[in-house]
Amino acid sequence: MPAKPLLEFNDCGIYCAAGDFYIDPWRPVKSAVITHAHSDHAKWGHDNYLAHSLSREVLLYRLGEISLETMDYGKTVVKNGVTISFFPAGHILGSAQVRVEYKGEVWVVSGDYKLEDDQVCQPFEPVKCHSFISECTFGLPVYSWRPQQEIFDSMNNWWRQNIEEGRTTVLVGYSLGKAQRILQGLDLSIGRVYTHGVIENTNEALRRNGVQLSETTRVTPDTNKDEMRRGLILCPPSSVGTPWMRKFYPYSFGYCSGWMALRGAKRRRAADRGFVLSDHADWNGLISAIQATGCETVYLTHGYTAPFSRYLSETGYDAHEAHTIYGGDEASELDQDPVKLVNEEGEVIGAEENIDSMEALAVDSATPLKQPLTDSEKSAALKKAKKAGGAL
Amino acid sequence: MRSFAQLFSSLDETNKTNEKIRVLKEYFLKVPDEDKIQTLALFTGRKPKRQINATLVKTWAMEMANIPVWLFEESYHVVGDLGETISLLLPKSEATQNKSLSEWIAEINSLNALTEDEKKDWLISSWSSMDQQERFVFNKILTGSFRVGVSQSLIIKALADISGLETQVLTHRIMGNWDPATFSYSQLMQAVDGSEDISRPYPFYLAYAIQETSDKSKSAEEISMALGDVSNWQAEWKWDGIRAQAIQRQGEIFIWSRGEDLSTDKFPELHPFLLELPDGTVLDGEAICFADNCPLPFNVLQTRIGRKNLTKKILEESPMAFIAYDCLEHEGRDIRELPLSERRAILEELHRASRHQNVFRLSPVVDVNSWEELYELRLRSRDENAEGFMLKKLDSPYLVGRKRGDWWKWKVDPLSIDAVMIYAQKGHGRRADLYTDYTFAVWDQDKLVPFAKAYSGLTDKEINQVDYFVKRNTLEKFGPVRTVKPELVFEIGFEGINRSTRHKSGVALRFPRILRWRQDKKIEEADTLETLKEFL
Numbered sequence: 001m002p003a004k005p006l007l008e009f010n011d012c013g014i015y016c017a018a019g020d021f022y023i024d025p026w027r028p029v030k031s032a033v034i035t036h037a038h039s040d041h042a043k044w045g046h047d048n049y050l051a052h053s054l055s056r057e058v059l060l061y062r063l064g065e066i067s068l069e070t071m072d073y074g075k076t077v078v079k080n081g082v083t084i085s086f087f088p089a090g091h092i093l094g095s096a097q098v099r100v101e102y103k104g105e106v107w108v109v110s111g112d113y114k115l116e117d118d119q120v121c122q123p124f125e126p127v128k129c130h131s132f133i134s135e136c137t138f139g140l141p142v143y144s145w146r147p148q149q150e151i152f153d154s155m156n157n158w159w160r161q162n163i164e165e166g167r168t169t170v171l172v173g174y175s176l177g178k179a180q181r182i183l184q185g186l187d188l189s190i191g192r193v194y195t196h197g198v199i200e201n202t203n204e205a206l207r208r209n210g211v212q213l214s215e216t217t218r219v220t221p222d223t224n225k226d227e228m229r230r231g232l233i234l235c236p237p238s239s240v241g242t243p244w245m246r247k248f249y250p251y252s253f254g255y256c257s258g259w260m261a262l263r264g265a266k267r268r269r270a271a272d273r274g275f276v277l278s279d280h281a282d283w284n285g286l287i288s289a290i291q292a293t294g295c296e297t298v299y300l301t302h303g304y305t306a307p308f309s310r311y312l313s314e315t316g317y318d319a320h321e322a323h324t325i326y327g328g329d330e331a332s333e334l335d336q337d338p339v340k341l342v343n344e345e346g347e348v349i350g351a352e353e354n355i356d357s358m359e360a361l362a363v364d365s366a367t368p369l370k371q372p373l374t375d376s377e378k379s380a381a382l383k384k385a386k387k388a389g390g391a392l
Numbered sequence: 393m394r395s396f397a398q399l400f401s402s403l404d405e406t407n408k409t410n411e412k413i414r415v416l417k418e419y420f421l422k423v424p425d426e427d428k429i430q431t432l433a434l435f436t437g438r439k440p441k442r443q444i445n446a447t448l449v450k451t452w453a454m455e456m457a458n459i460p461v462w463l464f465e466e467s468y469h470v471v472g473d474l475g476e477t478i479s480l481l482l483p484k485s486e487a488t489q490n491k492s493l494s495e496w497i498a499e500i501n502s503l504n505a506l507t508e509d510e511k512k513d514w515l516i517s518s519w520s521s522m523d524q525q526e527r528f529v530f531n532k533i534l535t536g537s538f539r540v541g542v543s544q545s546l547i548i549k550a551l552a553d554i555s556g557l558e559t560q561v562l563t564h565r566i567m568g569n570w571d572p573a574t575f576s577y578s579q580l581m582q583a584v585d586g587s588e589d590i591s592r593p594y595p596f597y598l599a600y601a602i603q604e605t606s607d608k609s610k611s612a613e614e615i616s617m618a619l620g621d622v623s624n625w626q627a628e629w630k631w632d633g634i635r636a637q638a639i640q641r642q643g644e645i646f647i648w649s650r651g652e653d654l655s656t657d658k659f660p661e662l663h664p665f666l667l668e669l670p671d672g673t674v675l676d677g678e679a680i681c682f683a684d685n686c687p688l689p690f691n692v693l694q695t696r697i698g699r700k701n702l703t704k705k706i707l708e709e710s711p712m713a714f715i716a717y718d719c720l721e722h723e724g725r726d727i728r729e730l731p732l733s734e735r736r737a738i739l740e741e742l743h744r745a746s747r748h749q750n751v752f753r754l755s756p757v758v759d760v761n762s763w764e765e766l767y768e769l770r771l772r773s774r775d776e777n778a779e780g781f782m783l784k785k786l787d788s789p790y791l792v793g794r795k796r797g798d799w800w801k802w803k804v805d806p807l808s809i810d811a812v813m814i815y816a817q818k819g820h821g822r823r824a825d826l827y828t829d830y831t832f833a834v835w836d837q838d839k840l841v842p843f844a845k846a847y848s849g850l851t852d853k854e855i856n857q858v859d860y861f862v863k864r865n866t867l868e869k870f871g872p873v874r875t876v877k878p879e880l881v882f883e884i885g886f887e888g889i890n891r892s893t894r895h896k897s898g899v900a901l902r903f904p905r906i907l908r909w910r911q912d913k914k915i916e917e918a919d920t921l922e923t924l925k926e927f928l
Contacts, residue, residue: 140470142471142480262470262824264822264825265825267821267822268823272406272407273405311463
């Protein structure tokens with residue numbers, strides 16, 4: 001009988017039997033190692049969490065009081081003789097590749113990653129291993145990113161043009177990662193950056209963690225509308241089409257995502273501008289990342305796993321599709337949306353961990369949640385909402 | 393080409409009409425006249441002839457991108473557009489070029505003189521000098537698949553704004569047979585129409601529907617409230633053929649279909665009556681198959697419409713007639729400004745004088761005294777092989793394009809059936825990478841038999857929900873098609889049904905579409921093949 005692999009996929013997540021721990025488990029487990037704080041990777045309900053130090057405050061903000069240990073890049077922790085260490089994944093602040101070593105065998109779990117240095121988080125660092133568990137969200141050759149400076153230049157030009165034409169600039173991007181990257185790329189001599197509550201809460205959590213971010217102003221009912229017209233409003237995808245967003249009319253709204261690379265996806269979002277900016281590796285990025293690990297075996301967790309694993313197999317790798325919940329074969333960035341009920345000012349008014357990506361669109365205090373909440377959750381949410389003065 | 397590519401993406405980036413017109417005007421003021429007329433040609437569907445077939449373009453693109461066929465196909469299914477797929481797969485270019493749109497089109501048009509190897513060299517070096525956006529529009533033009541999400545009326549509005557000419561005048565001038573190689577922008581913009589094109593049709597006057605879907609069925613009373621006294625209106629059956637304009641000028645005849653296709657050769661049966669019309673006559677009407685004094689269903693016409701050669705057998709099985717309902721030009725004079733009642737009198741006179749009344753038919757005026765009477769008659773439209781009624785105000789002029797007010801179509805409610813979705817496929821364009829094309833089935837004993845495909849009818853939100861369902865309930869994949877768990881029930885609407893030997897179900901539907909998603913129904917409650925066949 002062949003030896004059990006060091007890491008395996010089971011119903012709960014990526015499991016290391018030798019060390020008795022999971023990596024990014026999606027069902028409650030005793031011991032969870034977390035690659036990064038996006039909600040499809042960092043789920044609620046585990047007994048113990050281990051994550052990178054820069055994920056600390058965001059995880060506590062998103063998951064509440066959890067038992068959390070943190071560790072820096074390059075440091076190690078040993079569990080039952082299995083050595084665990086973190087290496088930069090370049091995806092978002094605090095994102096880590098997890099290196100697992102046992103009796104000379106090395107596996108690396110990439111989590112999500114990109115290769116371009118975004119000037120916000122520590123850049124991706126290839127790690128030598130025997131087996132590599134990789135994402136492939138954009139694992140098709142049609143995805144090929146332009147350097148981020150080009151994207152930021154056109155973003156800044158669009159902002160200037162909007163000011164000239166008297167329109168508010170509304171930019172949509174994910175609250176953790178994309179928002180901070182955009183903030184870093186904007187030319188703040190043009191105007192102020194205003195933030196939706198969800199994004200500002202995330203910014204605050206990161207600042208508590210010692211991260212230096214540019215100045216942002218939270219949008220509240222009292223924020224001066226005329227001043228906002230010259231500013232740029234950063235908000236999460238869930239605010240598209242809500243009354244909250246309509247308040248800024250007339251506006252031009254831009255959408256930041258790797259999916260904007262395709263005309264169909266861009267037209268479907270009906271955004272005025274689509275900016276192709278992704279925190280995932282493109283096709284060439286994925287291939288060079290995999291080559292740099294020197295691995296023989298690759299497991300693909302999410303994205304275009306079928307064509308990408310076929311391509312890798314044809315180029316000599318032992319490649320497999322793995323079945324995870326990180327999005328299935330058409331991973332959507334929607335899955336990264338925070339799955340908390342937050343009102344417009346960013347007050348958390350309830351938590352529902354099992355909202356799937358479809359419902360995540362509806363997460364907004366103005367829209368009732370379709371997934372039924374339990375009675376106790378409902379009354380807790382109501383109480384908090386009342387305290388915050390928001391309407392549910 | 394760069395300006396044109398930029399125009400294309402700017403138009404893509406806005407949904408606002410005024411913004412589109414602004415972008416178009418800016419473009420027209422910037423580019424040379426040759427590019428203006430070329431752009432107008434492309435935007436109105438006058439594409440250059442395809443000089444390289446799509447398979448070769450694809451093969452050379454795969455070579456240049458250095459990827460296997462299967463990976464190209466996978467990419468294509470995700471992108472949903474061949475030209476775009478190629479533009480994304482090719483390696484990024486180092487070089488640039490400054491050729492104008494008309495220079496590129498001239499090169500494309502001269503390709504037929506080249507050998508296949510020369511074409512390949514030309515294509516690869518062309519691609520190597522363009523950015524992704526340029527490649528995309530270039531590929532679309534090259535493969536003859538250029539389309540743009542801008543209506544003709546917008547581009548005309550932009551040209552009217554910068555030239556000072558009336559939109560109706562411009563709409564008429566760009567009709568018919570012109571070629572951007574010989575028709576210049578200054579000719580288009582002359583103060584007095586300088587066209588000598590005797591084939592040129594008039595822009596069709598199109599009616600809006602009184603009720604968009606069966607949900608909003610209007611009562612006779614509501615119609616009466618909206619349209620007033622029935623005696624001010626002329627009602628005609630709405631025929632299910634091909635809308636056509638028939639022209640006789642200087643002894644030559646031309647038949648145009650509504651899509652501005654010159655279809656004279658497709659309808660030889662109509663030639664004798666047209667040739668005998670007085671010089672300078674233009675009729676608007678329906679080209680339709682007709683036998684034993686009775687219009688035939690559209691599928692009979694469909695069997696001959698795509699044929700290059702009309703054999704004797706086809707002509708016998710699907711004889712054509714022309715049901716005339718309007719006269720736009722009489723004795724060489726444009727009479728579109730006359731009220732309908734007067735144009736009708738002229739039409740009737742022409743008809744009386746014709747020796748071919750079995751082919752040249754008049755659309756009968758349905759004589760009723762009240763809207764209630766018409767309402768009752770409308771329910772029997774299918775027995776007349778008609779789709780409902782056309783309502784036209786007796787004093788209405790013949791307008792340009794789709795206008796509200798004077799003409800309405802009042803169609804019968806579609807037939808409908810509850811069916812189960814069993815296959816799904818990704819859409820194209822705006823719906824690329826989303827499962828939007830569905831195949832539906834009804835029960836035959838304990839089996840689900842597919843009987844129709846439908847693409848439209850759901851809201852964007854519903855499409856997202858169905859897409860989500862498909863991705864998580866796939867049973868099998870066959871290339872781009874997925875077999876999905878039978879679970880979702882939809883009400884499918886259609887205009888007609890015919891027997892078919894080509895379909896497993898034994899029936900073929902006319903214009904099937906989704907009327908609504910029946911989330912209240914379980915698959916056991918879907919209809920049976922037997923019920924469907926009762927409509928036959």
